[in-house]
Amino acid sequence: MLAQHPDPETALRIACERMLLSNIGPNRGSQPAESAGELASALVLLAGLAEDAAEQAVADYSTALSLRGVGTPLHFRALQRQHAQQQGSAAPPLFLPTVCVVDRRVQIGEDLTHVSTVTFGPASVEIVVGYDREPATFTRRHAALMSGAQPGQAHDLTVKDDRGVTGSAHFSGVGGGTEWHGRWTTQGPLSPTTAWLDIEGTRVELEHAMASCEVRVEERVGGPLVHEFLWDRLAASHHHQPEGHAVLELLADVGLLTEDDASFLDAYARVVAAMGHGRGPTKVKNAAVPAPWRSLLARRNTSGRVLFVPMAAMTPVFDGFQLVVSNLRGLHDGFEIDAAVRGPHGGVARSNPFEDDGCTNPLTWWADDDRGNSYLGAWNGRGMGPDSADGQIRFLPGLDRRATVVRLTPQSLKERAVVEVPLP
Amino acid sequence: MTDILGLLPRAIHDIRCGDESHQLAWSHGAITTLDHADPDGERTLAALGGQRSRCIDVLDAWQRQRHSLRVLAIAPRSPADFLVGDDLAPVPQSGARPGRLSSSAGTRWSTGLLSRVFSTSSAYSSSVAFGWASTSGGTQPPPELAGSRDDIDLMMLLGLGSGLPHRLVAEVLCHWADRVEELPESAPELPALTAALYGRATAAVRPWMGDHRRPVEVTRVPSGQVPRMTADRDGVVLEVPFRWLTHVWVMGLATTAGRLALDATFDDGAVTLQTVGPEGGESTPMTVQLP
Structure with a gap:
C-alpha cells in the first residue's frame, strides 16, 4: 500500500506519469512546463533521492515522452550524447585576466576605432573596439569569404607590446548602421604589464588601474x-x-x-x-x-x-x-x-x-x-x-x-x- | 493463479526478414518464428560472423525485455495512447546502396508510425529508430550513435504491430504480479510498479468519467483486500491490487458496459468483474462469458 508520503522515487515516477498522461487523448501535444529532469533534480537535492535512481526515471520518461512527440527526439539525444562525449570535460583552466582601460579613439588602418579595453589572458589578448560606421574590416572580410577564404584568415592585424613581442589578431563582431562593436583577439599572449600596445603602427597607451x-x-x-x-x-x-x-x-x-x-x-x-x-x-x-x-x-x-x-x-x-x-x-x-x-x-x-x-x-x-x-x-x-x-x-x-x-x-x-x- | 497469458488471443505478425516475408507468432506467453527452423543454429552462425536475421533479432530482444520495468514506463497506457515515430524512423529511398548509412544521403524521414516502419521494412533493424540503417542486412548501429541496448530493443519491440507490444507488456506485468506481494517495501522495483499501476488506472478512469484532467489517486492494496473506488468533486480515489493490471487492464476489461472494473476472477470460460459506476461505492459483480 502506498504510504501517506510515497518514497521519493515513487513520487517522481508518479509525477512523470501525470506529465505523460497529459499527453494522451485530447490533451495530446500539451507541453509540460517542467521536465522529468527538473522534477528529479528537486528530489535529489531535497529528498535524498539517489542520483542513479533519478537518472533511470528521467531516462525512462524522457524516452516515453519522446515517443509521444514531446521533447527531444531519441536520435537527437543520441547525437547529443555523442557530442558531449566528444567534447569531454576538459574546459580551459580559469585564469585571472589583467584588464586595462583605454577608452580612446585611434586610427587603426582605414578605420577610426574606439578602443574600450584590453584584456590580457594566458593565451591571448582581447581588444574591445567600437566603430560608428561599418569598418573596412567587415567589408573586406565579407568579400574574402565570398571569394572562398576561411573565416579569420583574411584580415589579421599585428599587435606588439613594449617587450617587442608581436601577435597576430583576428576580428569578431557585429553591428549595423552607426554602431558596430567587436573584439580583436591575438593568437598568442602578450605581456600583461606592457605600458602600451602598438596596433598596426598606432601606439595605444594602457592604464593599469584595476579595482x-x-x-x-x-x-x-x-x-x-x-x-x-x-x-x-x-x-x-x-x-x-x-x-x-x-x-x-x-x-x-x-x-x-x-x-x-x-x-x-x-x-x-x-x-x-x-x-x-x-x-x-x-x-x-x-x-x-x-x-x-x-x-x-x-x-x-x-x-x-x-x-x-x-x-x-x-x-x-x-x-x-x-x-x-x-x-x-x-x-x-x-x-x-x-x-x-x-x-x-x-x-x-x-x-x-x-x-x-x-x-x-x-x-x-x-x-x-x-x-x-x-x-x-x-x-x-x-x-x-x-x-x-x-x-x-x-x-x-x-x-x-x-x-x-x-x-x-x-x-x-x-x-x-x-x-x-x-x-x- | 489464473493463466492470464493463456487467455489472451494468439497473435501473428508479418515481418520482413531479409528479402522474404516471415511470421512471428505469440501464444500463451511465448513468441516464436514460424519460418526459421533452427534459431539457435542461426545465432551460432551470427556469432561467428554470419548475417543476423530480423526475426531472430526480435526474438532475442523479446527475451531480454520480457521482465523489463522500462517496458512499463514507455509502452502505451491505453488504446488512445499511441507512440509516434515521425522523426525517429528514417525510411530508406529505394536507391539506397547496400551498406550505406542512411543517416546521410539516401534517407528520407518517415511521416508514419513506428509500426509502419518496423512492420514493413525488411533490412531495417532496431537501429532504424535512432536514425541510421544499413541496407546490407546488418543490424548494429554505429557504436558512437547507438542508444543503449534497452533503447534499441524497445524501439524495435514497441514498433511491432498486430498486438505484440501489448503482449510484451502483459508478460512483464504477469511476471511482476507474481512477485509484487512478496517484495519488501524497500524493493527497488516497487516505484516503477506503483507508477505502472497509477498511470494505467488513471488512463482508464479519466475517459470513463469524461474528464481528462480529473485528479485521480491510486492506492495499491494487498490482493486480499476488497478493491473500491470513491469519487467526489475533488477527484477519484481508487484502491486496487496490482493484479488489476493483469486481470483487468491486460484483458481490456477496465470499462465494461459503462462500468469500471476493479477486479476480475476467471472461472470456466467466464470472467466475473467487480464493477462500480461513476459515483463509486459498493462494487457489484458482472459476469462475461469469454469466447
Whole structure:
C-alpha cells in the first residue's frame, strides 16, 4: 500500500506519469512546463533521492515522452550524447585576466576605432573596439569569404607590446548602421604589464588601474532548504518564469511542503505574480514581497549608472564551483560582467524543460550594493560544456548612482561567493 | 493463479526478414518464428560472423525485455495512447546502396508510425529508430550513435504491430504480479510498479468519467483486500491490487458496459468483474462469458 508520503522515487515516477498522461487523448501535444529532469533534480537535492535512481526515471520518461512527440527526439539525444562525449570535460583552466582601460579613439588602418579595453589572458589578448560606421574590416572580410577564404584568415592585424613581442589578431563582431562593436583577439599572449600596445603602427597607451576586489565564500543563511530551493528556482528563471506547479505538487507529495509552509507559499505566490510570468507584472504591494525581491521589483525600471570598472576576481571552490568574474560594465538598464564558471554544467540551469542535461544545482546570480539595493543576473550569451560556462552575466536593474560598492553573490543551494567591487 | 497469458488471443505478425516475408507468432506467453527452423543454429552462425536475421533479432530482444520495468514506463497506457515515430524512423529511398548509412544521403524521414516502419521494412533493424540503417542486412548501429541496448530493443519491440507490444507488456506485468506481494517495501522495483499501476488506472478512469484532467489517486492494496473506488468533486480515489493490471487492464476489461472494473476472477470460460459506476461505492459483480 502506498504510504501517506510515497518514497521519493515513487513520487517522481508518479509525477512523470501525470506529465505523460497529459499527453494522451485530447490533451495530446500539451507541453509540460517542467521536465522529468527538473522534477528529479528537486528530489535529489531535497529528498535524498539517489542520483542513479533519478537518472533511470528521467531516462525512462524522457524516452516515453519522446515517443509521444514531446521533447527531444531519441536520435537527437543520441547525437547529443555523442557530442558531449566528444567534447569531454576538459574546459580551459580559469585564469585571472589583467584588464586595462583605454577608452580612446585611434586610427587603426582605414578605420577610426574606439578602443574600450584590453584584456590580457594566458593565451591571448582581447581588444574591445567600437566603430560608428561599418569598418573596412567587415567589408573586406565579407568579400574574402565570398571569394572562398576561411573565416579569420583574411584580415589579421599585428599587435606588439613594449617587450617587442608581436601577435597576430583576428576580428569578431557585429553591428549595423552607426554602431558596430567587436573584439580583436591575438593568437598568442602578450605581456600583461606592457605600458602600451602598438596596433598596426598606432601606439595605444594602457592604464593599469584595476579595482581591488575582496573575495570570500560563505554559507548561505536563510530559511528551510526547500524554501531556498524554490526561491533559487524562481531567480534562475526570472526571464522565463516557471509556469507549472508540478515541482510544488511533487514537494508536497513527499511531505517537504506542508500546511506549515503556508506563509512561505503566500510570499512565493506574490513574487511570482509580481514578476509577471510573461503575462505582464501584477501590482503587488512592495511591503508584501520579501527581500531581496522587494528591492528588485521596486527598482525594476530605474535607469542605471553607466560606467566601466576594470576588475577581475577568482573565487575559491564552493559547492563544486569555481569562477572568475571581470569587467563590470554599468548600462542604462542594468549592468554586465564577464564570467567564467567551472563546475557541473557551468552552474547553468536548463534553458528549456526538455533538456535532459543541465545543472541539478544551478548557480543563482544575485548582487546587492551599499544602498540596500538588490540585483538579479542571468546569462546573456555564453558558451558552455559539461563542466564549464563562459560568457556574460546581465544584471537588472541599473546600478544605483549613489552606490559605492556592489557585491556580486553567485550562490549555490548551500554556499555563496561574495565579490565586493568598489565603484569609482 | 489464473493463466492470464493463456487467455489472451494468439497473435501473428508479418515481418520482413531479409528479402522474404516471415511470421512471428505469440501464444500463451511465448513468441516464436514460424519460418526459421533452427534459431539457435542461426545465432551460432551470427556469432561467428554470419548475417543476423530480423526475426531472430526480435526474438532475442523479446527475451531480454520480457521482465523489463522500462517496458512499463514507455509502452502505451491505453488504446488512445499511441507512440509516434515521425522523426525517429528514417525510411530508406529505394536507391539506397547496400551498406550505406542512411543517416546521410539516401534517407528520407518517415511521416508514419513506428509500426509502419518496423512492420514493413525488411533490412531495417532496431537501429532504424535512432536514425541510421544499413541496407546490407546488418543490424548494429554505429557504436558512437547507438542508444543503449534497452533503447534499441524497445524501439524495435514497441514498433511491432498486430498486438505484440501489448503482449510484451502483459508478460512483464504477469511476471511482476507474481512477485509484487512478496517484495519488501524497500524493493527497488516497487516505484516503477506503483507508477505502472497509477498511470494505467488513471488512463482508464479519466475517459470513463469524461474528464481528462480529473485528479485521480491510486492506492495499491494487498490482493486480499476488497478493491473500491470513491469519487467526489475533488477527484477519484481508487484502491486496487496490482493484479488489476493483469486481470483487468491486460484483458481490456477496465470499462465494461459503462462500468469500471476493479477486479476480475476467471472461472470456466467466464470472467466475473467487480464493477462500480461513476459515483463509486459498493462494487457489484458482472459476469462475461469469454469466447
